[in-house]
Amino acid sequence: MSQREILTNGNAFKRTDGRWGGVVWYLDEHGERKRKSFSGTTKSEVNKKMKKYIVEFNQDKNDSVESLKTLEEGLQNWLQVFKFPAVERTTYDRAELIAKNQIYPQLGKKVVGDITSADIKKLLNYWMTEGYAYTTVKKVYVLLNEYFRYLYQQEIITKNPMANVEMIKKANFMSAQGKENLPPTETITVFSEEEIEKFKAEAFSVFSNGKRKYQQAAAYILMLNTGMRTEEALGLLNLDIDLEQRVHAHSARCKRSQQARWRHCGER
Numbered sequence: 163m164s165q166r167e168i169l170t171n172g173n174a175f176k177r178t179d180g181r182w183g184g185v186v187w188y189l190d191e192h193g194e195r196k197r198k199s200f201s202g203t204t205k206s207e208v209n210k211k212m213k214k215y216i217v218e219f220n221q222d223k224n225d226s227v228e229s230l231k232t233l234e235e236g237l238q239n240w241l242q243v244f245k246f247p248a249v250e251r252t253t254y255d256r257a258e259l260i261a262k263n264q265i266y267p268q269l270g271k272k273v274v275g276d277i278t279s280a281d282i283k284k285l286l287n288y289w290m291t292e293g294y295a296y297t298t299v300k301k302v303y304v305l306l307n308e309y310f311r312y313l314y315q316q317e318i319i320t321k322n323p324m325a326n327v328e329m330i331k332k333a334n335f336m337s338a339q340g341k342e343n344l345p346p347t348e349t350i351t352v353f354s355e356e357e358i359e360k361f362k363a364e365a366f367s368v369f370s371n372g373k374r375k376y377q378q379a380a381a382y383i384l385m386l387n388t389g390m391r392t393e394e395a396l397g398l399l400n401l402d403i404d405l406e407q408r409v410h411a412h413s414a415r416c417k418r419s420q421q422a423r424w425r426h427c428g429e430r
């Protein structure tokens with residue numbers, strides 16, 4: 163397939179009807195000589211239209227050339243030009259390693275414009291069956307999704323192959339590898355007596371001018387002593403506290419209700 167090419171910079175001329183015309187000659191993708199005609203009331207207007215057309219033509223040509231690159235050429239260039247300046251160096255290094263180790267070996271030599279959704283799915287399935295971690299395969303998916311979205315938004319490609327590709331569900335991924343998708347175990351850390359005393363001392367500590375370092379020290383101690391979660395402590399109201407019994411009002415009400423039931427049973 164031939165590359166489209168501008169043959170002239172545009173020729174403006176005055177027509178017999180007094181208006182101005184212009185012509186830009188070019189080669190289409192089949193190598194055929196074609197012309198694009200323009201008209202306007204002034205020579206300047208026609209020249210401006212031809213200039214705009216040539217700029218857009220060359221831009222489309224560049225985009226077309228980009229889509230003819232191999233994935234390795236195109237993705238590597240995108241990483242260096244767009245990804246590198248926008249992220250931390252460690253993030254860029256991880257993305258480049260994913261491209262070099264998990265993408266280029268399988269799809270690197272394929273032309274960008276020829277890559278299909280089936281190619282992407284095959285790539286993801288390949289690394290899944292090879293026993294790679296779910297997080298690694300997901301990084302492959304995320305990187306390719308970001309790259310092809312850029313190409314589509316810039317109209318370098320007319321169809322985004324990632325549009326019909328979803329990341330494999332983790333449960334299915336783990337099942338395909340013969341593994342269970344178990345939720346992470348929650349680890350509960352219990353303070354020692356020494357740590358509790360340090361916590362209390364820090365909670366009520368003050369600056370050299372006597373001002374307290376922490377405004378909610380009492381709340382911290384309450385949560386430490388009761389095991390309350392943050393949202394539970396924030397939801398407390400004055401009527402929730404029984405100052406006489408020195409307990410949570412709900413606990414006091416339950417205790418009184420229980421005592422009443424015991425008395426009632428004894429009377430019977």
